[in-house]
Amino acid sequence: MVGNCPPNPQRTSASGYKTIDGRGAKVEIAYGPCITIQQVTNVIVHGISIHDCKPAKYGMVRSSTTHVGHRKGSDGDAIAISGSSHIWIDHCYLASCTDGLIDVIHASTGITISNNYFTQHVKVMLLGHNDNFVQDVNMKVTVAFNHFGPGLVERMPRVRRGYAHVANNRYDKWIMYAIGGSADPTIFSEGNYFIASDKSNSKEVTKREVKGGWNNWRWRTSKDVFKNGAYFVPSGYGSVDLPYSSAQRFTVAPGNMVPSLTADAGPLNCNRNLPCY
Template identity: 55%
Template sequence: MGLLHYLSLLSCLHLLPPSFVASSPVPDPELVVQEVNEKINASRRNLGVLSCGNGNPIDDCWRCDPHWEKNRQRLADCAIGFGKHAIGGRDGKIYVVTDPTDKDPVNPKPGTLRHAVIQDEPLWIIFARDMVIKLKEELIMNSFKTIDGRGSSVHIAGGACVTIQYVTNIIIHGINVHDCKRAGNTYVRDSPSHYGWRTASDGDAISIFGGSHVWVDHCSLSNCQDGLIDAIHGSTAITISNNYMTHHNKVMLLGHSDSYTRDKNMQVTIAFNHFGEGLVQRMPRCRHGYFHVVNNDYTHWQMYAIGGSAAPTINSQGNRFLAPNDRVFKEVTKYEDAPQSEWKKWNWRSEGDMFLNGAFFTASGKAASSSYAKASSLAARPSTLVASVTANAGALVCKKGSRC
C-alpha cells in the first residue's frame, strides 16, 4: 500500500500516536505508517471508540452519561456555535415513531415521522426500532421539533427528504439521510390545520429555507440529487456539527444567490464534521454572511473545499486539509464570480489550519477586520486534535444502558 493511501486512511481513523498530538502539528509520515501498520485495515466505523473528555465540547456534554436514553432532552443544552440556542423539542413530550410508512402526505398516519413533525406543540421525536423511511414527499417540519435517532438505526432514504421552511428551533440528530430524490407538484401538510401546494423540490438531504435556530448534529449524509445541507433565503443561527458526509457533488450551499442580500444576516457554524470520500465541492459554498469553519477534517475534495461569492466572511480555524493526489486541485479555496480586484477585499482567513499533501488556502481581506469577530462562534481546538474530535462523526451506534 502506498504512503499517500496510508495518509488518506489515517484521516478516517482515530489512530494518531500520542507523541504526534503532543509535539508536532504535522506527523512524520513514515513514523505514522509504521505505528498503525497492524491496524490500518480496521474500519473507521468498527473502532468502537467510547470517548469521554476528548475535546469535542458537544460530545463531552452528554455522551459519557450511561443513562442518556432517560435524559434525551439534555442534548438540547449541548449545542455550540451560532445555532447554540436551538432547543428543538426540549420542552415538549416524547413522541415515539412506530410506523416507517409515508402513504398520505396530506393526512399522515399517527405514529409516522410525518405525523410527528407537523404537530404544533414542541416534541422530542424518537424511534421504536430500526427503520428505513422512504418519504413520498418533502418532510415539512413545524417549529420546536427534535428528530433524535439515538438507539435505533434510522435511514431517510430513497425518496424526498427534510425541509425546514420558515420555522425555528429544530434539532436533527443521529440519523442517516441519503439517496434523496426530487419530489413535489402536489399537496403536503405542514401543520394539523394547514396543507398547501408544493412545487418541485431540489432533492436536498436537508433544506433550510428561511429557518432559524437550527442544529444538525451527528448525521450521516450522502448521495442526494442536489445538496446535502443547503441554507438559503434568510436562514440564520445554524450549527452543522459532527456530521459524516460522503459521495456527493455539491455538498453544502449557504446563501441563495449573489443578488439575495437578505442572506447578509446569515451566521453558520460548521464544526467537527468529517468531509470524507467521494466529495467534489462546496464544503461549504458561501454567500454574503458570516461562516465559522472550525475543527473539521477534510480528507477528500475533487474541485475545492471552501468557496464563495458575494463577499462572505469566512473564518477557517483549526481544520485539517488533506489535498487530493491530483496536482490540479490542491487549493482549499475558490473565489467565484468576481475578479481578483474584488475578491481580494473579501474577508477569508485561515488560522491554525493543518495543510497536508500540498493543500493551501488563499486568504484575503484585512486580518484585523471586525468582520472576522462576527464570524467567530466558539474557540477552536488545535488542528492536531482534529482526528480525536471528529473520530465519531456521523450517526452514532448507541445502546441503552451504556455510554453512547
C-alpha cells in the same frame, strides 16, 4: 428503519421546537424526497443517515391546523433549511443525493452543522439562496467537527453571503475545492485539517466563484493544518471575529487535534438507557 416518502405526501408541517433523534435505533431516510425545514425555529436533527434523496413534485402540505397549501417540490437535497433559525444538524451521515447534502437558504440564520460524516457527493453544502438574494447577508452558520470524507467534489461549504465559521473539520482529498464563495461572504477557517488530493490542480482549499473583484472579501485562516500541498488563499481587511456573544462561542482547538476530534463523526453507536459512544 428506512424512510421512503411518496412523491407527493400530504405532510403536517412542523411548528418548530422539535427534535428528530435517531439515538438507540438505526434510522435511514433515502430513495425519495428527504428533509425540508422551512420557516420554523429551534429544530434538532441528530443521529440519522440520509442518502440517495430524489426530487419530488409539489404537493399539498398542512402548515397549521387551519391551512393546507401548495409546497414547492424537493430538489433532491438531503436536508434543505429555508427561512429558519436556530437549527442544529448533528452526528448525521449524509451521502449521494441528487442535489445538495445540506442547503441553507432564504435568510436562515443561527445554523449549526456539527459532527457529521459526508461522503460520495458532488455539491456538498450551499449557504445562500443566490447571489442576488441580499437578505442572506444576515446569515450566520457554524460548520464544526465534521468529517468531509472520500468522494467529495466541492462546496464544503460554498457561501454566497453572510458569515460562516468553519472550525475543527477534517477534509480528505476533495476533488475540486473545499471552501468557496461568490457574493462577498465572510469566512473564518479556524483549526481545520486539510489533506489535499494527489492531483496538482486540486491543492487549493479555496475558490472564489467570480473572475475578479474579490480582494476585499474577508476570508481568513487561523490554526489550520495543511497536508499534501494544500493551501488557503486569504483576502480582505478588518476583523473576522465571531459575530456571537461570548456565551455562544466555543474554544477552537488547533488543527492537529482534528483527527481525534472528528473520529466519532456521523451517527453514534447508542443503546437505549446507556451512554452513546
